Amino acid sequence: MIQLRGIFRNVARHAEQCLSVKSRPTPRASISTGPRQQHATFYEFRTYYIQPHLNAAFLKLTSEKIHLRTAHSELVGYWSVEYGGLNQVFHIWKYDSYAQRASVRAALAQDPNWIEQYISKAMPMLSSQDNEVTYLVPWSKIQKPPKDGGVLELTTYQMKPGGPAVWGKAFQIAVGTRTGSGYAHAVGVFHSEFGQLNQVHVLWWYESADQRAAIRHKSHEDARVVAAVRESAAYLVSQKNKLLFPCAFSPIK
Known part of the structure; x- marks a missing residue:
């Protein structure tokens, strides 16, 4: 009889625990990889x-x-x-x-x-x-150069997998530090949707190739830029760039 009472108590305790678990709100896992296209x-x-x-x-x-x-x-x-x-x-x-x-x-x-x-x-x-x-990243828009007649640099960054949720904030700070310090004009910042994934492209404008070289040299000695780039580079796999000369009929020159 004593053994039966013990068994009943265990069964009742188990049922109470199950009901308690079912009454708890189910946690929702976030699967967002960062700010989404609106x-x-x-x-x-x-x-x-x-x-x-x-x-x-x-x-x-x-x-x-x-x-x-x-x-x-x-x-x-x-x-x-x-x-x-x-x-x-x-x-x-x-x-x-x-x-x-x-x-x-x-x-x-x-x-x-x-x-x-x-x-x-x-x-x-x-x-x-x-x-x-x-797509344009959510914090960027197309901004035409301050004047015609310059050159553009297309820099492509291959980032680690995971999307903007992993590297987005650090990358935004790195770009913002360069533009905010007056070192470059960002025409647009784009992330890949079809093609090589986890790529970010930045289209930079400079007055000339020589001006770009001088600005790059100066910015590499700026502690603000160095710190921001170092943080972003932790998520970087590789990068490449091209210097572009606008055709006469190009809307953006």
Whole structure:
């Protein structure tokens, strides 16, 4: 009898514990990787690799016929690569949605002027093409340079996996320290959506390549910049850059 009472007490205690656990609120795990995109706008990065002996001809043809392309969607900028890659052009196109991009591509495929006057002539001049879909990071917007006639540097940072929740704050501080100290003008800061993931691109503007060199030398001696870069570099895998010269028809120069 005593043993039976002990068993009943244990059963009752176990049931009470189960009810207590069920009554507790279920914790919610956060799966957000940082500030999220609040709108559908994205930017397509396109890089064309030109056959070396046709580089000048390609740029001339594009300058003459780019209006056929911009009639369909917005061009943000178009540049030739001067350092960091030869015989390349880099351009950025803005779209309000993936549906809009699909409709633009369909319209271009049916545009006889675009096909006959440009595509049929330009494509044989290329050795390859590459593209990437990017979003502006939530704390950045497109800011045109203070004046025309400069050069732009596209710096690409390959960050550790995990997204902005891991490296976003440190990266924002690093960029903000450079811009806030007057060392550079950030045209835009973008993160990759399709292409190589965990990439962040910063498009910097300088008055000239020589001014960039002088500013870089000076900023490397600034304790504020050094501290911010050191913190951000803890999340960095690799980086690369290109110096870009704007084409005459580029909206951003």
